[in-house]
Amino acid sequence: MMEVEFLILLLISSIIAGFLGSLTGLGGATVLVPIYTLFLGIPMAYATGASLISTIATSSGAASAYIKDRITNVRIGMSLEIATTGGAIIGSLLAHWIYEHHLVFILFIVFGVVILSSVYPQIEKSSLELPKPMKPDWTTKIFQLYGEYYDATLRQEVKYYGIRWWLGEIVMFFAGLISGLLGIGSGALKVIGMDWAMNLPLKVSTTTSNFMIGVTAATSSSLYWLFGYIEPALAGITAVGVIIGSYLGTKVLVKTRNTRLRLIFIIILIFLGIEMIIRGVSLWT
Amino acid sequence: MDMNDVIGYALRIGVLISVSLIIIGFILLSITPQFSELMSPNSRFNTSVVKPEEVFRGIRKGNGVDFILLGLMALIATPVVRVVLGVIQFAMQRNIIYVIITLIVLFNLLLAIFILPLII
Numbered sequence: 049m050m051e052v053e054f055l056i057l058l059l060i061s062s063i064i065a066g067f068l069g070s071l072t073g074l075g076g077a078t079v080l081v082p083i084y085t086l087f088l089g090i091p092m093a094y095a096t097g098a099s100l101i102s103t104i105a106t107s108s109g110a111a112s113a114y115i116k117d118r119i120t121n122v123r124i125g126m127s128l129e130i131a132t133t134g135g136a137i138i139g140s141l142l143a144h145w146i147y148e149h150h151l152v153f154i155l156f157i158v159f160g161v162v163i164l165s166s167v168y169p170q171i172e173k174s175s176l177e178l179p180k181p182m183k184p185d186w187t188t189k190i191f192q193l194y195g196e197y198y199d200a201t202l203r204q205e206v207k208y209y210g211i212r213w214w215l216g217e218i219v220m221f222f223a224g225l226i227s228g229l230l231g232i233g234s235g236a237l238k239v240i241g242m243d244w245a246m247n248l249p250l251k252v253s254t255t256t257s258n259f260m261i262g263v264t265a266a267t268s269s270s271l272y273w274l275f276g277y278i279e280p281a282l283a284g285i286t287a288v289g290v291i292i293g294s295y296l297g298t299k300v301l302v303k304t305r306n307t308r309l310r311l312i313f314i315i316i317l318i319f320l321g322i323e324m325i326i327r328g329v330s331l332w333t
Numbered sequence: 334m335d336m337n338d339v340i341g342y343a344l345r346i347g348v349l350i351s352v353s354l355i356i357i358g359f360i361l362l363s364i365t366p367q368f369s370e371l372m373s374p375n376s377r378f379n380t381s382v383v384k385p386e387e388v389f390r391g392i393r394k395g396n397g398v399d400f401i402l403l404g405l406m407a408l409i410a411t412p413v414v415r416v417v418l419g420v421i422q423f424a425m426q427r428n429i430i431y432v433i434i435t436l437i438v439l440f441n442l443l444l445a446i447f448i449l450p451l452i453i
Contacts, residue, residue, distance in 0.1 A: 051372035089374040101405060105351070108344040108411050118337075126419055127434050133441035137449070190430070262344075263438065266412035270446040273409070274453065276381030280401040281362070281371035284355040287408065291352065 055285060057088065062286045066106065066293020071300065072313050074166060075261065076290040077103055077232040081159060082320040086327060090282065092152050096143070096231025097277035100269040102290035103233045107262030109291060110298075119197045120255040124210060124248070127191050128241065128256075131217040132224035132264040139228020140271035146229075147275075156328030159230050163321035166236045167314055178206065179247045187213035199251065210246040219245050228268040233261040336422040343418060347411030354404030362397025371398070413442055 061083045062076065069076035077099035084095035111120070146154055187193065193210035210216070219241030227234040238257035242248045248256075272278055362368050371378060383402060391399030416439045423431040 051369045054372050054374075091374070094376075101408060104408050104412060105348055108348050108408075108415075111341075111344055111415075122337075122419070122422075123431060126416075126431065126438060129416075129438045130434060130441070133438055133445075137441065137445055140445075192428075192431070262412040263416060263442065266409050267442055267445045269409055270442075271449065273380045273383075273405075274450050276379035278380045278405065279371070279376050279378050280380070280398055280405060281359075281368075281376070281378075283405055284358065284401045287405075288352060288355060291348070 054088075058282065058285045059289045061088065062102065062289025063293035063296070066102070066290035066295075067297040067300075068293075068313055068316070069290070070106070070110075070294035070297030072310065075103060075233040075235050076106060076294065077230075078163060078166065079316065079320060080286065080290070081231060082163070082324050085156075086320070086323050092155055093143075093147055093272075093275075093277040094279045094282055096155075097269070097272045097279065098231075098283040098286040100227075100231045100265045100272060101278065101283040102286045103231075103265040104262050104269065105287045105291050106294045107233065107258055107260075107265065109294070111259045111262060119251055120259045121193075121195045121248075121252055122259070123192055123195075124242070124246075124252075125256040125259045127193075127213065128216055128220045128238075129260055129263050131220035132227070132238070132260055133267045135221040135224020135226075136228040136264045136267040137224075137271065139225040139230075140268040140275075141228075142225070143229050143231075144271070144275045147277075153328045153331035155230065156324050156331060158226075160321045160324030160326075160328060162226060162230065162232070162234075163317055163324065167317050167321070169236060169240075178202075178208075178249050179243070182211055182247050184209055185211045187211065193246065195252070197252065206249060208249050208252060210242070210248045212245055212247070215245040216241045224264050224267075227261075227264050228271070231268070231272070233265060235261060336418070336425065340415060340418050340422070343414055344411060347407060347414060351404045351407040351411070354400050354407060358397045358400030358402075358404060360397070361395055361400060365397060367398060409446075413439075413446070416442060 062080060065076040065080035068079055080099045081095045084090040085092055188209050188211055191213050193213060196205055196207040199206045223234045223237035223241060226237060235257050238260060239253045242253035242256060243250060388399045388402050392403060416435060419435045420432060420439060423435055
C-alpha cells in the first residue's frame, strides 16, 4: 500500500505547512514547496501548482473572517490587485518558459533566495504598530486610500491613510510576478508594498495582503492548469491539508506567545532556503 | 443584508463546496486502479488536455478524478465570484473609479482563464 503511505505523507506535510504558515503569516507555500521537491521527490511544476491551489483555499477562508472584522481595506486591496494579477500572468508565463527550456534550477535558486530574504523581517519584527503619519499625496484622494478600524490591542479607533499608490503598485507587480513564478502567495512582499511604500498600519497591511492573495493565485493557477502543472490528487490533498493546518494554527496563535515558535520557524526557513539553493546549483552544474 | 456579509458567505461557501467535492472525489478514487497511478511522484496527469465538458460527463459516471477536478475548478472560481460581487458592491456605492478598477482586475482574471488559453 505505497499510495496510502504517500497520501498520509502528503497530508501531514501540508498540515504542518499550513500550521507554520498561519502562525507566521507567510502562508503555507513557503515551506510546502521545499518539502515536496526536496524530500518527497515531487516535480517542481506539480509542487508549485498544488501550493498555488492551497493558497486560494486559505486566503478565501481567512478573508471571509477578516472582512467581518472590518480591518481589511477592500478598496486598497482591490486597487493593488490590478498590479498583482498582471504580475501573476507574466510570472506564470515566465515559469512556463523556464520549464519548457529545462531551466528549473533557476526556480530552485530563486525560491531559496526568496525564503532566505523572508527570514530578516521574521527576526526584525516591526515594533511599530502604527506608522508615522506622513502628508497625504494626490493618490490618497483619487484612490480613496483611507479607512479606520478598531485596534483591540491598542484599545482605540485607528484612522489611517495611504500614500504613494504608484509605488505600491510597482512593489505589487513584483509580488504577483514572484507568486506566479514560484507558486507562493508572496504575502511578505505584499506587506512590504503596503507597510513600507504606502505607509499603512501593519494590521491593515497583513489582512489586506491576505485578502489579495486569493485573487492573485486564482490568476496564476488557471494558467498553471492550462500548462498542465496541476496534478489533481496532489493539489486536492494539499488544499485540504493546508486548510486543516492553518485552522489549527489560528487556534494556537491566540493562546501562545510565539517567540520560541518563531525561532524554530526561522531555523527551518534558513535550512530549507539553503537546501533549495544547493539543489538548484547541483541541477545547474 | 450588508454586501460585505454576502462576500464573506460567498467565500466560505466556495471553499466548502470545493473541499466537499475533493473529499468525495478521493473516496470514489481510492477504490479504483487509477488511485495508485495518481498517488505517486511520477504521476503523468496533465490538466492541459482536460476539457470541462468531459469533467461534467465524468461526474455523472461517478468518476473520482473528475470530482476532484471540479472541486479545484470551484476553488479557482471562488475569487472570480468575489471580484464580480466587488463590482456590484462598488456600483451600489456609486463609486465610479472603483467600479472601473475592479473591472480591470476582473478583466485580468478572465484574460488568464479564458483568453490566454485561446492564444497559447
